[in-house]
Amino acid sequence: MNLTLNIWRQDGPNAQGRMVTYQLADVSEHMSFLEMLDVLNEQLVEKGEEPIAFDSDCREGICGMCGLMINGKAHGPEVTTTCQLHMRSFNDGDTITVEPWRATAFPVLRDLVVDRSAFDRIIQAGGFISVNTGAAPEAHSVPVPKPKADRAFESAKCIGCGACVAACPNAAGMLFMGAKVTHLGELPQGQPERWARVVKMVAQHDHEGFGGCTNTGACADVCPKEIPLDVINQLNKDLRASMSKRA
Amino acid sequence: MTTTNPTPTADTFGMYTVGAPIADTKAPTTVPIDKMWTTRKFDAKLVNPSNRRKLTVIIVGTGLAGAAAAASLGEAGYNVQVFFYQDSARRAHSIAAQGGINAAKNYNGDGDSVYRLFYDTVKGGDYRARETNVYRLAEVSANIIDQCVAQGVPFAREYAGLLDNRSFGGTQVARTFYAAGQTGQQLLIGAYQALERQVAKGTVQEFKRHEMLELIVVDGRARGIVARNMVTGELETHLADAVVLASGGYGNVFFLSTNAMGCNVTATWRAHRKGAYFGNPCYTQIHPTCIPVAGDYQSKLTLMSESLRNDGRIWVPKRAEDCDKDPRQIPEEDRDYYLERIYPAFGNLVPRDIASRQAKNVCDEGRGVGPKVGDFRRGVYLDFAESIQRLGRAAIEEKYGNLFDMYAQITGESPYEVPMRIYPAVHYTMGGLWVDYDLQTSITGLYAAGEANFSDHGANRLGASSLMQCLGDGYFVLPNTIRDYLANGPFPKVAADAPEVTGALAAAQSRIDRLMAVNGERTVDSFHKELGHIMWEYCGMERTEEGLLKAIGLIRSLREEFWRNVRVLGSADTLNQSLERAGRVADFLELGELMCIDALHRRESCGGHFRAESQTDDGEALRHDDQFLYVAAWEFAGGGDGVVGTPVLHKEDLVYKSIELKQRSYK
Numbered sequence: 001m002n003l004t005l006n007i008w009r010q011d012g013p014n015a016q017g018r019m020v021t022y023q024l025a026d027v028s029e030h031m032s033f034l035e036m037l038d039v040l041n042e043q044l045v046e047k048g049e050e051p052i053a054f055d056s057d058c059r060e061g062i063c064g065m066c067g068l069m070i071n072g073k074a075h076g077p078e079v080t081t082t083c084q085l086h087m088r089s090f091n092d093g094d095t096i097t098v099e100p101w102r103a104t105a106f107p108v109l110r111d112l113v114v115d116r117s118a119f120d121r122i123i124q125a126g127g128f129i130s131v132n133t134g135a136a137p138e139a140h141s142v143p144v145p146k147p148k149a150d151r152a153f154e155s156a157k158c159i160g161c162g163a164c165v166a167a168c169p170n171a172a173g174m175l176f177m178g179a180k181v182t183h184l185g186e187l188p189q190g191q192p193e194r195w196a197r198v199v200k201m202v203a204q205h206d207h208e209g210f211g212g213c214t215n216t217g218a219c220a221d222v223c224p225k226e227i228p229l230d231v232i233n234q235l236n237k238d239l240r241a242s243m244s245k246r247a
Numbered sequence: 248m249t250t251t252n253p254t255p256t257a258d259t260f261g262m263y264t265v266g267a268p269i270a271d272t273k274a275p276t277t278v279p280i281d282k283m284w285t286t287r288k289f290d291a292k293l294v295n296p297s298n299r300r301k302l303t304v305i306i307v308g309t310g311l312a313g314a315a316a317a318a319s320l321g322e323a324g325y326n327v328q329v330f331f332y333q334d335s336a337r338r339a340h341s342i343a344a345q346g347g348i349n350a351a352k353n354y355n356g357d358g359d360s361v362y363r364l365f366y367d368t369v370k371g372g373d374y375r376a377r378e379t380n381v382y383r384l385a386e387v388s389a390n391i392i393d394q395c396v397a398q399g400v401p402f403a404r405e406y407a408g409l410l411d412n413r414s415f416g417g418t419q420v421a422r423t424f425y426a427a428g429q430t431g432q433q434l435l436i437g438a439y440q441a442l443e444r445q446v447a448k449g450t451v452q453e454f455k456r457h458e459m460l461e462l463i464v465v466d467g468r469a470r471g472i473v474a475r476n477m478v479t480g481e482l483e484t485h486l487a488d489a490v491v492l493a494s495g496g497y498g499n500v501f502f503l504s505t506n507a508m509g510c511n512v513t514a515t516w517r518a519h520r521k522g523a524y525f526g527n528p529c530y531t532q533i534h535p536t537c538i539p540v541a542g543d544y545q546s547k548l549t550l551m552s553e554s555l556r557n558d559g560r561i562w563v564p565k566r567a568e569d570c571d572k573d574p575r576q577i578p579e580e581d582r583d584y585y586l587e588r589i590y591p592a593f594g595n596l597v598p599r600d601i602a603s604r605q606a607k608n609v610c611d612e613g614r615g616v617g618p619k620v621g622d623f624r625r626g627v628y629l630d631f632a633e634s635i636q637r638l639g640r641a642a643i644e645e646k647y648g649n650l651f652d653m654y655a656q657i658t659g660e661s662p663y664e665v666p667m668r669i670y671p672a673v674h675y676t677m678g679g680l681w682v683d684y685d686l687q688t689s690i691t692g693l694y695a696a697g698e699a700n701f702s703d704h705g706a707n708r709l710g711a712s713s714l715m716q717c718l719g720d721g722y723f724v725l726p727n728t729i730r731d732y733l734a735n736g737p738f739p740k741v742a743a744d745a746p747e748v749t750g751a752l753a754a755a756q757s758r759i760d761r762l763m764a765v766n767g768e769r770t771v772d773s774f775h776k777e778l779g780h781i782m783w784e785y786c787g788m789e790r791t792e793e794g795l796l797k798a799i800g801l802i803r804s805l806r807e808e809f810w811r812n813v814r815v816l817g818s819a820d821t822l823n824q825s826l827e828r829a830g831r832v833a834d835f836l837e838l839g840e841l842m843c844i845d846a847l848h849r850r851e852s853c854g855g856h857f858r859a860e861s862q863t864d865d866g867e868a869l870r871h872d873d874q875f876l877y878v879a880a881w882e883f884a885g886g887g888d889g890v891v892g893t894p895v896l897h898k899e900d901l902v903y904k905s906i907e908l909k910q911r912s913y914k
Contacts, residue, residue: 012822028544029659030541030542031542032657036544038544038546039544042770045770046770049816053822057338057508058340058507058508059508060343060505060549060653062429063333063338064335064337064338065333065338086659120336123443124446124447127440127443128399128443128444129397129440131397133322133441133723134394134722136397136398137397139352139396139410140409144408146408152399153401156426156436183401184399187401189396189397
């Protein structure tokens with residue numbers, strides 16, 4: 001298939017960005033979206049033009065490194081990561097617009113590459129269970145009811161890609177944060193720090209410049225790991241409860 | 248490390264010289280194997296808590312080994328600096344491991360024990376691993392599970408709330424802990440969270456989007472690194488009392504592999520160039536069940552968990568003329584279930600190396616399936632029709648639903664309707680920097696952990712063992728052994744303008760300048776793809792003397808062309824992904840030659856690699872314990888960029904006191 005691509009180019013964090021149009025011919029429907037960009041980049045280099053910078057690593061949908069706004073939708077038309085999106089989702093003659101994640105908390109570094117360090121700092125604020133190496137009790141000393149273990153796992157599947165933030169009209173990081181609060185809050189090991197954790201993480205989230213949640217559900221719609229919206233309810237519930245628990 | 252009898256002799260082809268043998272001197276071999284680790288931990292010197300913050304440890308890589316080591320050393324109170332090329336420590340490629348992690352918990356009462364896990368691992372590695380290290384790995388395995396559970400890793404559980412186990416990779420006991428098909432992700436998130444906790448406490452400092460380009464060695468000790476800030480392009484020197492490389496494997500030398508795009512050998516190769524011996528570089532693992540190559544544009548290969556072989560039957564058409572037919576139209580009598588035919592006892596569950604090689608054989612015969620890439624169809628069927636008929640679609644969906652969906656997403660075909668197509672792909676590298684029992688390399692103060700070292704898997708790694716090794720190294724081994732070294736510190740302060748520091752900085756700068764200046768005709772990827780093709784063709788599943796000699800010639804001329812004709816655009820003082828890749832490919836072009844030389848010298852079939860000149864009458868792998876019962880540790884003897892010289896081979900004899908040597912047989 002032949003495609004017209006409108007791609008965001010930006011030389012550096014403080015440079016003025018612009019949309020640039022490229023034509024790409026003979027795209028196979030079996031290519032992944034990122035392989036299509038690889039092919040475009042090879043052609044650009046051959047022509048003496050600088051290739052387009054974009055992040056990707058595992059290319060199997062698990063590391064969370066890739067993430068593009070494709071025709072205005074985080075990770076494009078399918079519910080998956082950008083690396084797992086294939087060109088069979090597009091048609092010959094299509095025009096495709098490709099932009100970086102857009103959020104105050106995720107500044108652009110170059111072209112389609114953004115800085116998601118804010119997510120790390122939210123985890124640093126409290127997204128962990130404090131146990132030093134060697135201090136762990138025998139694994140079977142604390143049974144975990146299967147429904148709780150399963151819900152913890154479903155929440156822990158988050159890959160930290162940031163699509164939830166990119167899709168949200170408020171650029172909120174609530175699905176990301178709710179997933180972590182739910183993961184750790186469902187487990188007995190996570191209880192001692194549960195109430196302090198949620199307060200610290202929310203404070204960091206707000207400090208980073210993420211917006212607040214207005215329950216549009218846009219985040220859960222695009223989440224490649226299909227983290228359910230109810231983790232945000234859990235986050236809010238825990239935050240409310242923390243007010244009385246900590247008093 | 249000890250060296251004796253330094254009598255170099257040249258090999259037949261003049262490709263290498265033989266240096267003094269080496270040996271591990273850290274394992275306390277005077278006590279029984281089950282007392283060694285306890286003894287070593289006791290003998291290793293302690294560092295007073297108040298002195299720890301005065302000691303700086305640099306760690307490169309934040310996969311399971313690096314993140315676990317960084318978190319643990321930070322908790323202990325050392326001053327830790329971690330470097331990684333990704334934008335977050337959580338993205339290291341350990342995250343992609345699917346199947347599970349082994350541990351000798353014996354929760355099922357099915358006869359598992361530390362000794363059995365040790366035995367299986369040494370045997371699975373085809374008796375090419377050091378037994379003392381492997382025994383310790385089995386010993387710490389149970390602690391890993393405790394640690395991860397305490398961190399909140401949501402392993403699969405049974406209804407009683409206890410941990411579930413499964414059998415994996417052909418073992419006869421169920422010792423594999425798992426979290427659906429995302430075990431690596433869950434373990435890494437656990438280690439990452441422990442790491443971020445230390446970042447918040449100020450014991451660990453993170454350097455994200457940083458790539459190590461040189462090792463700084465002062466007075467024979469590793470004292471720091473040169474790293475490039477990949478956003479600003481700035482070269483930085485970082486000094487420390489010890490350096491740990493946990494930078495992963497080098498499977499991307501094949502271009503196409505199941506590794507992440509950024510996985511590279513640069514950190515370990517730069518250390519190798521500074522004197523760290525490289526152990527068994529030719530030991531690579533080819534995983535049998537990956538999605539086949541679809542076209543020239545392909546950037547990576549995707550693994551399908553080998554658990555699929557429990558219910559899928561592998562076949563190709565008996566006749567080459569049937570290969571482009573719809574497989575559902577090919578009658579039973581025209582199908583060759585070749586694994587079931589050749590290995591009736593194990594059938595589709597033969598070990599990874601055998602399944603891989605037989606797939607190659609049938610495709611070489613022209614009986615492969617799927618699209619032609621080049622002259623051959625490279626694929627075999629993995630057919631679930633019979634299982635679906637026997638167990639019902641729902642049962643198969645529950646077991647493999649996420650894998651089937653992943654396959655359908657990539658290929659556009661539903662495995663419920665048509666047989667999957669699979670083909671082997673490079674997955675893991677058992678080789679890596681040579682380390683002793685303490686995980687110290689041949690450079691004092693330089694340690695290697697996880698896939699970056701050569702240690703525990705011999706010539707073939709068993710399923711669910713890499714996660715175990717990485718976390719064992721990171722949480723339990725390294726923090727205990729590195730203190731023995733750090734107790735001698737803090738070492739004399741290295742001046743920023745010391746010649747070793749400015750020299751390393753200048754070397755990194757000049758390599759970048761040279762890459763930017765070539766301004767040739769070919770893209771970096773075109774060189775990488777060509778190198779990968781050479782490696783896969785001649786240093787892949789089956790190797791011959793003739794092929795390896797040819798490969799060495801091809802790699803040499805490709806490397807020469809690279810430095811004359813590569814094109815890197817843009818500037819070095821911005822985020823420049825072409826430049827990053829060019830540096831990595833330059834190192835792969837050197838490593839590739841060493842891998843071929845190592846493969847050439849090892850004239851035996853062993854573990855994951857089959858040497859055509861060494862086979863039994865019925866075409867099975869033949870090991871030569873009389874000649875090759877050793878680790879090949881290679882010393883760099885070259886010069887500047889692209890000049891690899893004639894490497895020196897140091898042999899570490901493998902001594903098995905706790906396990907009997909046997910030839911593997913699966914017939």
